[in-house]
Amino acid sequence: MSCEPRRGRGCLAQSEEMKGMTHILNEKAGSVTTAEPTIEKETRSEEDLDLPWQVVVHNDPVNLMSYVTMVFQRVFGYPREKAERHMLEVHHKGRSVLWSGMRERAELHVQQLHGYLLLATLEKAG
């Protein structure tokens, strides 16, 4: 599952940084000059840069406990014991924070969890 189209803003920010570092080779003069640095434009809102975002899984009476454990192992690479601990937290407390970090990665994890039909949401930490 790809979410490339939604990553446009991040890529734009990166290309602006690259422009500022461009070197121009003046072949005739045999010298290297540095172009005027480009002022990087702010392409992401402050909200996007906030850290961290949390991936939360919510209780669902239909999904089997063994299935949920397997999904946590696959999506997050957790060992069985840790995956089971989170599964039981979801079961008993209604929710569990599975992961926290950058928004794009958190979105990807939520997308993967939805692909396995789990009830998962993104939340800003704090």
Add this chain to the structure above:
Amino acid sequence: MEICRRNDQIEISELDPFLAELFRQIPTSANPEGVPAAEKRLFTPPINGKEAEICAEWKIYVEPELRRLFQTATQTVAADLEQLNGSERILANRTLRIPCKHADAWLSALNQARLVIAAKNDFTERELGDHFRSPTGSRRDLSLFQVNFYGFLQEFILRELGS
């Protein structure tokens, strides 16, 4: 019904006509079309609250991919189920062989079907947890049996994947 692992296949034999029909119903049961509650459950928003922009992007970019993913799984299962449409006598017991490489597709299709049936019938947590209730004749009881039967199949496949 007997279920066992044979090399790289899961073999389900002695399938009587009733259980064979429950198997045949998996792809149809997994389809949420026309059931708003099921659509809502299968395609949930990625965020609680007022993040309208994230939800709008999700609908445009992620939801179609999820639909394709779910559809591919049910198509794989439907193809495997063609084995049950042989020309044997109608009331004869059948055997179904599921290649282990299709296990993920089966887990997904069974889960879709369970979620759609549960959403359609608005089963309570108590009803879903009552594994000893057997069908008594109503459509609702039969649907609950279907959810539990598909859950049993999921458990078996998961056990085989883990072993």
